[in-house]
Amino acid sequence: xxKTFKSMTSAVxxxxxxxxxxxxxxxxNAEDKAQVARIEAYLNSLNSMxxxxxxxxxxxxxxxxxxxxxxxxxxxxxYEPPAQILVVADGTWLVFRDNEIKETTRLPxxxxxxxxxxxxxxxxxxxxxxxKVENDSxxxxxxxxxxxxxxxxxxxxVFSDEPLQLRQWLVTDAQGAVTSISISNLQKNVALxxxxxxxxxxxxx
Numbered sequence: 001x002x003k004t005f006k007s008m009t010s011a012v013x014x015x016x017x018x019x020x021x022x023x024x025x026x027x028x029n030a031e032d033k034a035q036v037a038r039i040e041a042y043l044n045s046l047n048s049m050x051x052x053x054x055x056x057x058x059x060x061x062x063x064x065x066x067x068x069x070x071x072x073x074x075x076x077x078x079y080e081p082p083a084q085i086l087v088v089a090d091g092t093w094l095v096f097r098d099n100e101i102k103e104t105t106r107l108p109x110x111x112x113x114x115x116x117x118x119x120x121x122x123x124x125x126x127x128x129x130x131x132k133v134e135n136d137s138x139x140x141x142x143x144x145x146x147x148x149x150x151x152x153x154x155x156x157x158v159f160s161d162e163p164l165q166l167r168q169w170l171v172t173d174a175q176g177a178v179t180s181i182s183i184s185n186l187q188k189n190v191a192l193x194x195x196x197x198x199x200x201x202x203x204x205x
Contacts (some may be wrong), residue, residue: 028130028133031135032130032133035133035135035140035142036124036130036133036142038164039124039140039142039157039159039164040122040123040124042159042164042165042166043117043122043166044121044122045188045189046069046071046166046188046189047070047071047189048068048069048070048071048188048189048190048191048192049067049068049069049166049186049187049188049189049190050066050067050068050069050186050187050190050192051066051067051183051184051185051186051187052064052065052066052067052183052184052185053065053066053067053077053181053182053183053184054181054182054183054184055179055180055181055182056179056180056182057177057178057179058177058178058179059177063079063080063083063085064079064080065077065078065079065080065083066078067181067183068192068196068197069117069118070192070197071117071118071119071120071122072091072118072119072120073089073090073091073092073109073110073115073118073120074089074090074091074118074192074196074197075087075088075089075114075117075118075197076088076089076196076197084098084099084100085097085098085099086099086199088196088197088198088199089109089114089115089118089197090109090197090198090199091109091197092108092109093106093107093108093109093199094106094107094108094109094112094114095199097199104199104201114155116128116144116155124142124144126147127146127147127148128144128145128146128147129144129145129146129147130142130143130144131143131144131145131154132156135161138160139158139159139160139161139167140158140159140160140161140164141156141157141158141159142156142157142159143155143156143157144156144157155169155170155171156169156170157169158170165186166183166186167182167183168180168181168182168183169181
């Protein structure tokens with residue numbers, strides 16, 4: 001069970017995705033660009049949030065917990081038992097703690113694609129490129145890759161509309177397996193304690 005939870009959580013911050021060929025990118029039309037602009041405006045209005053999350057992987061693994069975010073650079077995933085996982089973005093590092101094996105891993109936060117949600121000013125152009133926009137009566141979806149390293153992966157953000165609200169993001173690995181994070185009970189622009197976004201190794205010794 002530990003292996004399942006660890007692989008699922010790794011997908012949250014490593015975002016190792018299947019290869020996307022730049023030659024397959026479709027040019028965004030005017031309507032797509034308008035939707036991207038709406039999404040950028042919404043994400044930039046989301047200075048902080050608190051929500052419940054449900055995480056599913058292709059192997060049938062399920063995890064639940066609470067997610068907290070405060071821009072710029074702060075995020076926290078608290079997993080409920082039986083998972084023994086904590087993920088904290090402190091503005092500099094993305095810290096992954098596996099309490100079952102007492103192991104801590106750190107990655108530079110802004111080298112990870114999840115940082116697209118945590119920038120001080122969120123822009124879905126320049127450093128990142130939108131490869132697809134899908135809009136139907138049920139959801140608005142936008143898929144994003146790193147502009148300079150598109151083969152490293154992508155993240156798909158899913159929103160409900162009218163009003164626009166973040167509902168889910170999906171990660172697909174190199175074998176085509178999808179991990180999804182669905183959020184509910186989202187509270188926007190709430191006051192969050194600073195200690196939610198700090199991690200001290202001494203607390204786990």
